Amino acid sequence: MDDLLLADLVGLSHALIVLFIVGGQVVTLLGWCFGWGWTRKFFFRTLHLAAIGFVVLEVWLDIPCPLTVIEADLRGMGHEVSFIGYWLERLIYYQAPGWIFTTFYSLFGGLVFFTFVFYPPKR
Numbered sequence: 001m002d003d004l005l006l007a008d009l010v011g012l013s014h015a016l017i018v019l020f021i022v023g024g025q026v027v028t029l030l031g032w033c034f035g036w037g038w039t040r041k042f043f044f045r046t047l048h049l050a051a052i053g054f055v056v057l058e059v060w061l062d063i064p065c066p067l068t069v070i071e072a073d074l075r076g077m078g079h080e081v082s083f084i085g086y087w088l089e090r091l092i093y094y095q096a097p098g099w100i101f102t103t104f105y106s107l108f109g110g111l112v113f114f115t116f117v118f119y120p121p122k123r
Contacts, residue, residue, distance in 0.1 A: 004082050007074035011088040014067040017051065018092055024048040025112055032119040045121035049112055056109040059102045068093075 028048070031039025038044075058065060075081065081089065 003074045007071050008084045010071040021051050040122045042121040042123045049116050052109045052112045059105050
């Protein structure tokens, strides 16, 4: 399989994980407001908390995201980008000082944890 295609697949997987983390919190908060029972599913909520917990741990320990590293390696030094790769890069990669990402991810992780405690999942 072509490295560029693999890089796009890794990038798409990365985008889906971002969507799960951000979208999962949005639907959990909406579920809390509107009484949607499925937003209290134990597996969903635990997986969601673990996902953002992993991200927060990465930034605190200054560990680069494995998916970002794999995608960059597959694209090579020239960072050859396909049409899909171009839009994925615009969607999920931003240029900013590291402390901004650490602060944002930590606050977002705190919100997810707060929601987990005060709107707990049910088995």
